[in-house]
Amino acid sequence: MVALLGAAMIPSALLDIADNSDQWPIFLVSSAVSILIGAGLAVLSGGAPPSTGAREAFLLTVVIWIALPLIATIPFISYGMSLTDSTFEAVSGLTTTGATVMTGLDSTPRGILLWRAILQWIGGIGIIVTAIVILPMLRVGGMQLFQIESSDMSGKFLPRITEITAQTGIVYLLISAICAIVYAACGMSAFDAIAHSMTTMSAGGYSTHDASFGYFSDTPAAYAATFFMFVAGLPFSLLTLLILHGRWRPFASDPQPRLYFWLAVGFSVVIVVWHEAVVDPPVFDHIFHGFRQALFNIISIMTGTGYASAPYDTWGSPVTVIFLAATFLGGCAGSAACGIKMFRLEISFKAVAAYAAQIVRPNRIVRVRYAGRVVSSDTLQSVMVFVFLYLATFVVASVLLSLTGMDPLSAISGAATSVSNVGPGLGPEIGPSSTFQNIPTAAKWVCLTTMLLGRLEFVAVFTLMTSRFWRG
Amino acid sequence: MVALLGAAMIPSALLDIADNSDQWPIFLVSSAVSILIGAGLAVLSGGAPPSTGAREAFLLTVVIWIALPLIATIPFISYGMSLTDSTFEAVSGLTTTGATVMTGLDSTPRGILLWRAILQWIGGIGIIVTAIVILPMLRVGGMQLFQIESSDMSGKFLPRITEITAQTGIVYLLISAICAIVYAACGMSAFDAIAHSMTTMSAGGYSTHDASFGYFSDTPAAYAATFFMFVAGLPFSLLTLLILHGRWRPFASDPQPRLYFWLAVGFSVVIVVWHEAVVDPPVFDHIFHGFRQALFNIISIMTGTGYASAPYDTWGSPVTVIFLAATFLGGCAGSAACGIKMFRLEISFKAVAAYAAQIVRPNRIVRVRYAGRVVSSDTLQSVMVFVFLYLATFVVASVLLSLTGMDPLSAISGAATSVSNVGPGLGPEIGPSSTFQNIPTAAKWVCLTTMLLGRLEFVAVFTLMTSRFWRG
Numbered sequence: 001m002v003a004l005l006g007a008a009m010i011p012s013a014l015l016d017i018a019d020n021s022d023q024w025p026i027f028l029v030s031s032a033v034s035i036l037i038g039a040g041l042a043v044l045s046g047g048a049p050p051s052t053g054a055r056e057a058f059l060l061t062v063v064i065w066i067a068l069p070l071i072a073t074i075p076f077i078s079y080g081m082s083l084t085d086s087t088f089e090a091v092s093g094l095t096t097t098g099a100t101v102m103t104g105l106d107s108t109p110r111g112i113l114l115w116r117a118i119l120q121w122i123g124g125i126g127i128i129v130t131a132i133v134i135l136p137m138l139r140v141g142g143m144q145l146f147q148i149e150s151s152d153m154s155g156k157f158l159p160r161i162t163e164i165t166a167q168t169g170i171v172y173l174l175i176s177a178i179c180a181i182v183y184a185a186c187g188m189s190a191f192d193a194i195a196h197s198m199t200t201m202s203a204g205g206y207s208t209h210d211a212s213f214g215y216f217s218d219t220p221a222a223y224a225a226t227f228f229m230f231v232a233g234l235p236f237s238l239l240t241l242l243i244l245h246g247r248w249r250p251f252a253s254d255p256q257p258r259l260y261f262w263l264a265v266g267f268s269v270v271i272v273v274w275h276e277a278v279v280d281p282p283v284f285d286h287i288f289h290g291f292r293q294a295l296f297n298i299i300s301i302m303t304g305t306g307y308a309s310a311p312y313d314t315w316g317s318p319v320t321v322i323f324l325a326a327t328f329l330g331g332c333a334g335s336a337a338c339g340i341k342m343f344r345l346e347i348s349f350k351a352v353a354a355y356a357a358q359i360v361r362p363n364r365i366v367r368v369r370y371a372g373r374v375v376s377s378d379t380l381q382s383v384m385v386f387v388f389l390y391l392a393t394f395v396v397a398s399v400l401l402s403l404t405g406m407d408p409l410s411a412i413s414g415a416a417t418s419v420s421n422v423g424p425g426l427g428p429e430i431g432p433s434s435t436f437q438n439i440p441t442a443a444k445w446v447c448l449t450t451m452l453l454g455r456l457e458f459v460a461v462f463t464l465m466t467s468r469f470w471r472g
Numbered sequence: 473m474v475a476l477l478g479a480a481m482i483p484s485a486l487l488d489i490a491d492n493s494d495q496w497p498i499f500l501v502s503s504a505v506s507i508l509i510g511a512g513l514a515v516l517s518g519g520a521p522p523s524t525g526a527r528e529a530f531l532l533t534v535v536i537w538i539a540l541p542l543i544a545t546i547p548f549i550s551y552g553m554s555l556t557d558s559t560f561e562a563v564s565g566l567t568t569t570g571a572t573v574m575t576g577l578d579s580t581p582r583g584i585l586l587w588r589a590i591l592q593w594i595g596g597i598g599i600i601v602t603a604i605v606i607l608p609m610l611r612v613g614g615m616q617l618f619q620i621e622s623s624d625m626s627g628k629f630l631p632r633i634t635e636i637t638a639q640t641g642i643v644y645l646l647i648s649a650i651c652a653i654v655y656a657a658c659g660m661s662a663f664d665a666i667a668h669s670m671t672t673m674s675a676g677g678y679s680t681h682d683a684s685f686g687y688f689s690d691t692p693a694a695y696a697a698t699f700f701m702f703v704a705g706l707p708f709s710l711l712t713l714l715i716l717h718g719r720w721r722p723f724a725s726d727p728q729p730r731l732y733f734w735l736a737v738g739f740s741v742v743i744v745v746w747h748e749a750v751v752d753p754p755v756f757d758h759i760f761h762g763f764r765q766a767l768f769n770i771i772s773i774m775t776g777t778g779y780a781s782a783p784y785d786t787w788g789s790p791v792t793v794i795f796l797a798a799t800f801l802g803g804c805a806g807s808a809a810c811g812i813k814m815f816r817l818e819i820s821f822k823a824v825a826a827y828a829a830q831i832v833r834p835n836r837i838v839r840v841r842y843a844g845r846v847v848s849s850d851t852l853q854s855v856m857v858f859v860f861l862y863l864a865t866f867v868v869a870s871v872l873l874s875l876t877g878m879d880p881l882s883a884i885s886g887a888a889t890s891v892s893n894v895g896p897g898l899g900p901e902i903g904p905s906s907t908f909q910n911i912p913t914a915a916k917w918v919c920l921t922t923m924l925l926g927r928l929e930f931v932a933v934f935t936l937m938t939s940r941f942w943r944g
């Protein structure tokens with residue numbers, strides 16, 4: 001993995017050479033160092049095939065997610081950024097959060113910009129594979145729900161984990177390529193199209209412009225981005241079945257995309273109706289303009305992409321509150337999107353309904369069903385534990401951020417956007433029109449820790465901390 | 473119940489007569505009407521003893537909680553307040569929320585002020601009895617945990633539900649009387665002492681002064697209030713055992729008071745340490761002054777009393793975020809305090825730890841223990857459902873409040889303070905130095921609905937809405 005990340009630096013180096021930038025040695029040296037470290041680790045661990053118990057899987061996941069960001073900081077440090085800022089930018093990239101401490105992106109060397117996009121793209125596929133392969137095995141956060149499907153698939157289509165990974169990777173690459181071509185056709189430069197396709201499909205949200213997607217606001221590219229961000233929030237395991245095997249039925253019968261679609265449309269309609277009824281003078285030229293802008297930004301926040309096409313934090317109070325709520329929602333399981341995710345929301349609501357029904361009829365057993373199957377109480381508990389842990393982390397991070405001196409709205413939205421890996425917060429300090437550059441150093445470390453926690457779906461890290469874990 | 477509420481109006485009438493106020497006919501007429509309605513209902517339903525299935529218990533609870541506020545509005549309407557404001561004040565009183573739409577309290581007829589205090593006092597004992605007797609029976613929100621204790625008690629000490637109710641009532645009355653005497657000894661007028669003891673022990677928070685407890689800030693009464701608010705957040709079933717039966721062991725072995733105490737002290741220490749380290753010029757004269765103020769207001773918010781002794785929303789950003797978080801915490805189960813409550817917090821955290829341990833050792837069954845007993849998966853699920861429903865209600869109410877035109881901090885803290893029955897929100901509009909008087913009419917209805925939902929511990933209302941409920 002480390003060696004791969006090192007190899008991933010080479011394109012950035014080549015681009016900088018092509019641009020006659022003086023940054024190219026950075027990437028070549030970092031690349032060489034990383035490949036050497038990676039090869040060394042591989043040789044060291046290569047002898048014995050690792051035993052793959054839950055404990056080893058956890059350990060490996062956590063070690064990788066701590067080692068990769070360290071390597072990823074090297075180009076930023078060489079570029080002259082502080083250790084804090086470099087780590088923040090690398091973690092924010094690899095976790096696909098997309099919160100940035102950099103300004104003046106329009107005049108930043110293209111090597112660095114490409115490096116940021118590549119980090120997110122690698123982070124994205126890493127997360128998708130983790131969600132499809134590792135989390136169901138570890139029974140984390142209710143992901144065991146999706147294990148049956150994978151083993152279904154492994155019986156019929158995908159004999160081995162490496163094949164699942166390879167096929168998912170191909171689909172990811174394919175959709176990213178299509179996205180880049182469409183972006184270019186919509187008028188983006190080749191560089192912008194490639195960089196943005198990488199950060200769209202990973203739900204990452206790093207842009208090559210300070211104005212984020214506002215740079216392309218009201219161009220066809222904004223429509224394309226709305227579509228591809230939505231796609232990035234769909235379950236990739238099912239997209240793989242659909243695209244590589246022509247099986248549309250699992251996709252059509254999955255309840256997640258439906259809820260995801262209607263939530264995005266619903267929120268946009270609420271915003272537009274409220275805008276038409278109340279806001280005077282209007283922010284939008286006409287209803288359709290408003291709906292387009294609302295949909296772009298809601299999908300961007302729900303999937304956790306974090307592109308902003310407009311300063312939605314100035315549209316009004318309900319929009320602020322809705323965007324804060326949307327920050328938590330996330331996309332579908334098995335995508336690069338973040339947050340609580342559709343299936344957990346649906347299962348939680350069904351658990352509430354089932355419990356209410358159970359109280360009324362104590363003599364009957366009321367079961368929670370999801371996608372036609374009975375949800376085991378083990379899964380139910382693991383979903384509830386996830387949601388609770390998620391919100392507890394959010395509250396603790398909010399308090400810590402406020403203690404570093406951030407104002408309440410910034411602290412709360414900063415904690416929300418970090419734990420959900422969304423990117424922009426709310427308010428003048430860290431809102432969509434601003435960056436995380438000027439928040440206190442301590443706040444940056446709180447944010448990046450929270451990003452890692454959110455990305456690892458918590459339980460991995462918490463398990464590592466459990467004393468029993470170490471007692472063997 | 474309705475007749476009792478009518479009878480409860482008589483003291484207010486007498487006080488107004490004594491004050492030569494022209495308000496006294498209001499109370500006598502309202503009182504007569506209520507007693508008549510109550511007597512009529514009693515005669516109508518008196519024939520058949522009601523069957524006490526879960527369904528009937530739910531229905532009764534909800535009907536009572538809708539009927540009582542209607543009766544309680546009569547004095548406010550007669551006093552000249554609008555229907556919205558009267559309903560808000562009555563619901564806020566009976567649910568012991570204590571958010572008010574009235575200003576100029578210092579010059580308001582004492583009959584109305586006493587009526588507000590009596591509403592909260594009645595609401596408080598109603599809630600305590602509901603929590604001790606009805607909720608465990610209905611298995612709502614994990615309250616079944618406390619059923620074993622009640623049936624323990626019923627076997628040894630308290631043969632029947634009426635006796636539990638009577639004994640709890642006596643202890644409630646006793647502590648309220650002591651509280652009033654102590655307040656008077658601390659220099660309050662007799663009227664203030666009685667009114668404030670009623671709103672302290674019910675965790676209600678209505679005051680007789682616009683400045684709330686700020687009127688008595690830095691007097692001995694503030695110390696007394698800190699102590700009695702803390703007592704109001706303790707489990708009354710255990711206080712009853714302690715006071716009437718001298719059994720201190722159940723009290724000492726309950727983990728709730730400990731967590732409750734340390735959370736309150738912990739938050740205060742964080743606030744004071746942060747204040748000493750960062751805030752310049754200081755808000756407080758010296759460390760002890762700061763600790764005293766922080767502890768008073770934190771306990772006030774945690775228990776949901778909602779007295780404010782200082783404009784803590786201006787102390788700084790961390791204080792705002794901590795108070796917002798504290799709004800959700802609540803006191804112990806079986807008290808008049810509100811919020812998520814200590815035992816649900818502790819069980820949720822233990823469920824997280826147990827789940828993490830379970831993942832590491834899939835072959836072993838890891839059980840959640842609370843107070844030395846194994847928590848059944850049914851109870852666990854019901855606690856998780858409660859927490860989820862609580863937060864979902866909070867999010868929906870936040871969005872609705874923001875749609876009525878409230879700013880984000882007011883909308884979010886307004887939703888939090890309503891669902892938790894705390895009282896004051898945050899920010900200039902509804903903060904501790906202000907009232908709910910100037911929020912939009914629609915927002916008042918959203919708030920009072922949320923208060924009722926929070927007070928009924930949700931599942932009651934939710935169950936009523938379940939279509940299966942009606943199918944029988």
Ligand SMILES: [K+]
Pocket residue numbers: 096097098099203204205304305306421422423
């Ligand atoms: K993102």
Ligand SMILES: [K+]
Pocket residue numbers: 568569570571675676677776777778893894895
């Ligand atoms: K209150």
